[in-house]
Amino acid sequence: xxxxxxxxxxxxxxxxxxxxxxxxxxxxxxxxxxxxxxxxxxxxxxxxxxxxxxxxxxxxxxxxxxxxxxxxxxxxxxxxxxxxxxxxxxxxxxxxxxxxxxxxxxxxxxxxxxxxxxxxxxxxxxxxxxxxxxxxxxxxxxxxxxxxxxxxxxxxxxxxxxxxxxxxxxxxxxxxxxxxxxxxxxxxxxxxxxxxxxxxxxxxxxxxxxxxxxxxxxxxxxxxxxxxxxxxxxxxxxxxxxxxxxxxxxxxxxxxxxxxxxxxxxxxxxxxxxxxxxxxxxxxxxxxxxxxxxxxxxxxxxxxxxxxxxxxxxxxxxxxxxxxxxxxxxxxxxxxxxxxxxxxxxxxxxxxxxxxxxxxxxxxxxxxxxxxxxxxxxxxxxxxxxxxxxxxxxxxxxxxxxxxxxxxxxxxxxxxxxxxxxxxxxxxxxxxxxxxxxxxxxxxxxxxx
Numbered sequence: 210x211x212x213x214x215x216x217x218x219x220x221x222x223x224x225x226x227x228x229x230x231x232x233x234x235x236x237x238x239x240x241x242x243x244x245x246x247x248x249x250x251x252x253x254x255x256x257x258x259x260x261x262x263x264x265x266x267x268x269x270x271x272x273x274x275x276x277x278x279x280x281x282x283x284x285x286x287x288x289x290x291x292x293x294x295x296x297x298x299x300x301x302x303x304x305x306x307x308x309x310x311x312x313x314x315x316x317x318x319x320x321x322x323x324x325x326x327x328x329x330x331x332x333x334x335x336x337x338x339x340x341x342x343x344x345x346x347x348x349x350x351x352x353x354x355x356x357x358x359x360x361x362x363x364x365x366x367x368x369x370x371x372x373x374x375x376x377x378x379x380x381x382x383x384x385x386x387x388x389x390x391x392x393x394x395x396x397x398x399x400x401x402x403x404x405x406x407x408x409x410x411x412x413x414x415x416x417x418x419x420x421x422x423x424x425x426x427x428x429x430x431x432x433x434x435x436x437x438x439x440x441x442x443x444x445x446x447x448x449x450x451x452x453x454x455x456x457x458x459x460x461x462x463x464x465x466x467x468x469x470x471x472x473x474x475x476x477x478x479x480x481x482x483x484x485x486x487x488x489x490x491x492x493x494x495x496x497x498x499x500x501x502x503x504x505x506x507x508x509x510x511x512x513x514x515x516x517x518x519x520x521x522x523x524x525x526x527x528x529x530x531x532x533x534x535x536x537x538x539x540x541x542x543x544x545x546x547x548x549x550x551x552x553x554x555x556x557x558x559x560x561x562x563x564x565x566x567x568x569x570x571x572x573x574x575x576x577x578x579x580x581x582x583x584x585x586x587x588x589x590x591x592x593x594x595x596x597x598x599x600x601x602x603x604x605x606x607x608x609x610x611x612x613x614x615x616x617x618x619x620x621x622x623x624x625x626x627x628x629x630x631x632x633x634x635x636x637x638x639x640x641x642x643x644x645x646x647x648x649x650x651x652x653x654x655x656x657x658x
Contacts, residue, residue, distance in 0.1 A: 210283055214291045220321045220523040222293065226283035230311035233279065240274050276304060276313075284317055294322035297522055320523045328517035331640040335509040336648045339503050344492045349656070350490050351468060358476065358654075363463035367426045370408050373461040374422055377402050379454045387451065395443055397558060398451065403458055415453075424454070429457045442551060445648050498651075503638075510637050514576050515569060524654055529566035535559060578626075578631040588628040596624050 211227040212445075245263045246256045255261075264271060280301055288295050299318040306313050361373050368374045380387040380398040388399040408419045421433040433453045441447045466472050473481050538559050539552055552559070580586075597620075601611035615621050 210285065210286055212287050212290060214287055218521065220293075220296075220323050220521050221299070222319045222321055223252075223312070223400060224283065224287040224317045226287065226317065227312055227314040228279050228283065233275070233306075233311060233313050236278055237271065237275050240271050240278070244271065253602075253652075264458075276315075279313055280315060280317070283315065284319075287317065293319070294324075296320040296322055296526065299525070317597055320525050323520045323522060323575055325520035327576070327583065327617060328514065330514065330580055330637060333510050333513045333637060333641045334644065335506050335513075335641050336644045336646050337505055338647065339645045340495060340498045340502060341648045342491050342498070345442070346494055346651075347487050347490050349653070350494060351487070352465075353655070354476070355465050355472075358472070359463050359465045362464050364460050364462045365427075365465065366460065367424045368408060368418075368457075368460045369423060370410055370423060373405050373463070375403055375405055375458040375461070376422075376486075377456045377458065378404070381452045382446075382449065391445055392438060394446060398443075398446070398453075398549065401530060405461075422457075424602050425455075425457045425460070427457055427459050431455045431457075440542070447578070486564040497645065506638050506641065506643075507634060510634070510641060511569075511573050514637075515573060518576065520572075520575075522568060522575075527564070527567050527571050530571050531560070531564045534563035534567055534570075538563060575629060577630045577637075580637065581629050586632045586636060588625055588632055592628055593621070593625055596628060597621065600624075 210229070210232070213225045215223045215225065217223065241260050241264050244267050245258050245260050248258060248263060248267070249255055250258045250262065250266070253262075284295075284298065288292065295636050297320050299320055302316050302318065304313075304315045305607070340576040345603060364372075378397075380394075380400070386399070387394050398650075406414070406422070412419050415435050416438065417435055418433060421431065421435075425431060431454075433455060434450055435453055436450045437446050437448065437623065439448050468483065470483070473486055477486055517551055542552055597615060598608065600620075601608050604611070606614075615624075
């Protein structure tokens with residue numbers, strides 16, 4: 210075969226292949242011989258049908274099989290002769306039989322793995338905070354534990370920040386109820402009955418709503434004039450000022466239980482004591498910080514590798530990973546209550562974010578794959594089996610059925626590849642040089658304000 214490989218940007222290549230007539234004829238004859246031995250035709254004993262008759266009767270089938278065989282062999286030789294690391298075939302084009310010399314030519318568009326020199330990857334420097342757990346840390350986690358069991362008790366006073374107020378609210382625009390003026394408006398702007406609101410320092414509902422409720426008492430009525438933002442999710446009300454007529458049905462104070470013996474036994478069982486609870490909380494904090502430290506180590510190793518080597522990436526692989534990440538971002542957004550209209554507005558930002566992250570993920574994956582190959586790393590069979598069993602359990606699929614499907618759809622190879630990248634990352638972390646820094650305080654959204 211005459212093969213010429215043309216390399217293109219983004220890890221693409223096109224192989225121009227021309228198969229000489231003698232090879233075309235030889236392969237065609239072998240295929241016809243095979244067909245002749247398999248087909249049954251009237252007037253001939255099995256396997257005795259003349260090849261000329263078989264070739265004419267099955268002309269299209271022979272042609273299809275011949276092209277498949279020649280293209281497959283052309284791809285194999287192109288990969289071998291050029292030392293290509295093939296990811297996948299993108300297309301086969303320009304198939305042509307030449308009358309002049311009876312040869313057959315075609316082109317194969319390919320996506321290739323990138324070629325690059327690995328940077329030094331042992332001894333990567335990382336800075337990690339020393340892990341310490343103080344009594345104050347334990348007290349803080351115990352406060353969260355107590356707050357999770359908090360109750361809200363009616364109080365006979367005006368509302369302050371941190372209190373809960375029970376309200377009925379009716380909205381109006383220019384003196385007309387919003388329910389009548391704009392039936393499609395969000396329901397919480399039209400009417401709410403005896404809803405609970407926790408008054409916070411920062412508004413997460415409507416601008417100025419919480420601040421306008423400070424000092425309200427049971428049976429009080431107020432009108433709050435709220436100007437909606439220019440990017441409010443209901444377009445017809447953007448920038449408009451609405452009136453919310455509010456009636457307070459009660460004020461409630463958050464009551465956090467004390468850390469008494471009775472409370473400890475209620476949440477942790479009869480055998481639990483304060484000392485034992487503090488020990489368990491201390492261990493949980495340490496595990497949490499160890500996990501955060503390990504994640505920081507991984508991130509620093511990845512960042513180091515990402516900066517130390519530059520190479521082109523297969524665009525098809527980046528696109529596939531970007532699509533996966535885009536789907537994840539959109540799914541999370543919808544779970545958080547963001548509507549389809551808002552997602553459409555943010556689609557460019559979402560796509561850019563997903564594409565940038567995809568490029569980093571794909572690049573690091575190729576680096577880890579090369580490190581695993583150079584270090585001859587392997588994934589223990591037990592790890593693969595355990596990972597597959599966990600997937601089967603999550604999908605609630607019987608193990609035998611799941612394994613049969615996994616063999617067919619290539620899931621086992623995908624799981625092995627993913628685990629191999631994890632092995633490479635663990636290898637890099639084990640070889641990293643750690644500089645310990647002072648412990649970092651944990652951020653707490655509730656108590657860090």
